[in-house]
Amino acid sequence: xxxxxxxxxxxxxxxxxxxxxxxxxxxxxxxxxxxxxxxxxxxxxxxxxxxxxxxxxxxxxxxxxxxxxxxxxxxxxxxxxxxxxxxxxxxxxxxxxxxxxxxxxxxxxxxxxxxxxxxxxxxxxxxxxxxxxxxxxxxxxxxxxxxxxxxxxxxxxxxxxxxxxxxxxxxxxxxxxxxxxxxxxxxxxxxxxxxxxxxxxxxxxxxxxxxxxxxxxxxxxxxxxxxxxxxxxxxxxxxxxxxxxxxxxxxxxxxxxxxxxxxxxxxxxxxxxxxxxxxxxxxxxxxxxxxxxxxxxxxxxxxxxxxxxxxxxxxxxxxxxxxxxxxxxxxxxxxxxxxxxxxxxxxxxxxxxxxxxxxxxxxxxxxxx
Ligand code: OSB
Ligand code: MG
Numbered sequence: 001x002x003x004x005x006x007x008x009x010x011x012x013x014x015x016x017x018x019x020x021x022x023x024x025x026x027x028x029x030x031x032x033x034x035x036x037x038x039x040x041x042x043x044x045x046x047x048x049x050x051x052x053x054x055x056x057x058x059x060x061x062x063x064x065x066x067x068x069x070x071x072x073x074x075x076x077x078x079x080x081x082x083x084x085x086x087x088x089x090x091x092x093x094x095x096x097x098x099x100x101x102x103x104x105x106x107x108x109x110x111x112x113x114x115x116x117x118x119x120x121x122x123x124x125x126x127x128x129x130x131x132x133x134x135x136x137x138x139x140x141x142x143x144x145x146x147x148x149x150x151x152x153x154x155x156x157x158x159x160x161x162x163x164x165x166x167x168x169x170x171x172x173x174x175x176x177x178x179x180x181x182x183x184x185x186x187x188x189x190x191x192x193x194x195x196x197x198x199x200x201x202x203x204x205x206x207x208x209x210x211x212x213x214x215x216x217x218x219x220x221x222x223x224x225x226x227x228x229x230x231x232x233x234x235x236x237x238x239x240x241x242x243x244x245x246x247x248x249x250x251x252x253x254x255x256x257x258x259x260x261x262x263x264x265x266x267x268x269x270x271x272x273x274x275x276x277x278x279x280x281x282x283x284x285x286x287x288x289x290x291x292x293x294x295x296x297x298x299x300x301x302x303x304x305x306x307x308x309x310x311x312x313x314x315x316x317x318x319x320x321x322x323x324x325x326x327x328x329x330x331x332x333x334x335x336x337x338x339x340x341x342x343x344x345x346x347x348x349x350x351x352x353x354x355x356x357x358x359x360x361x362x363x364x365x366x367x368x369x
Pocket of ligand 1: 190317
């Protein structure tokens with residue numbers, strides 16, 4: 001597959017809701033969108049960096065810099081037979097998995113299209129629908145939280161995840177547990193606690209959460225292992241898992257009993273497949289995370305979530321929850337808590353170009369000389 005050209009854009013897409021977490025409030029996404037062109041086909045990738053490094057260290061600006069100045073010049077005009085070859089081209093550059101993932105995932109889309117197959121089949125998926133739940137931001141009150149939980153359970157979502165932080169944790173979770181004794185509930189702290197908060201975290205054990213996601217440092221493995229030995233509730237890692245090497249260390253240390261996979265955080269599908277294999281042999285259940293993706297990232301996530309070790313509901317809910325108008329033609333909508341994987345070659349979604357144009361803040365077209 002010779003890469004003939006690339007188009008990189010920065011889009012700004014307003015969210016339908018205010019999404020509050022322990023690290024801040026989001027009201028819109030700033031999206032890096034990559035179109036890769038080769039052999040008459042187009043591959044699509046969507047970045048998950050934001051303007052500020054509040055979730056992990058990378059930003060829209062750092063990812064754009066690397067894509068424009070380093071990664072794309074490196075591969076334009078080159079003939080890359082498969083995603084492994086692209087991985088090798090990116091390998092000398094350290095870190096920056098989110099920037100790498102934009103290109104890597106666009107290339108997988110292109111690669112699957114060149115084979116004429118849906119991406120999920122090329123990745124080794126085993127199902128055509130993905131079980132999903134929702135991630136609910138911190139609400140203004142407990143009453144509003146209960147209303148939001150009720151609404152999404154009624155829509156058929158199979159798990160409710162609540163964002164928590166010190167001071168917004170036990171009380172709200174207990175109210176939800178009392179109102180919905182049978183619901184599958186989880187909590188995501190986005191690194192808001194320290195090991196010294198153990199007494200506070202231990203109180204959550206009485207609420208029978210399926211897991212608590214990333215309670216401690218965004219890059220930590222050791223303290224999560226220590227905390228995990230003291231809590232009955234399993235710990236799930238999100239932020240700390242940025243590579244297969246980190247996943248191997250997490251398994252060896254016992255840092256988490258559940259893993260959240262986000263291909264865009266791990267450097268792409270190739271690295272995610274390695275984590276999937278490690279988790280499978282260690283008996284660690286996986287679920288597909290989300291970063292408020294628009295249609296391109298959401299489609300990629302759905303394809304990867306068809307692999308066998310994804311046994312818990314993911315954060316890949318209906319596109320219409322997030323956006324008045326998405327950037328792809330296809331509707332990505334859940335029914336009874338199941339998201340159908342888009343059909344057709346590659347990721348199976350097509351850009352709605354007029355909508356993309358309207359929200360483009362910046363763009364650059366680059367071609368092989
Ligand atoms: O920690 O999983 C997270 C969104 C942005 C950044 C981090 C996270 C999230 C979510 C939203 O929880 C999941 C989604 O609905 O896409
Ligand atoms: Mg998380």
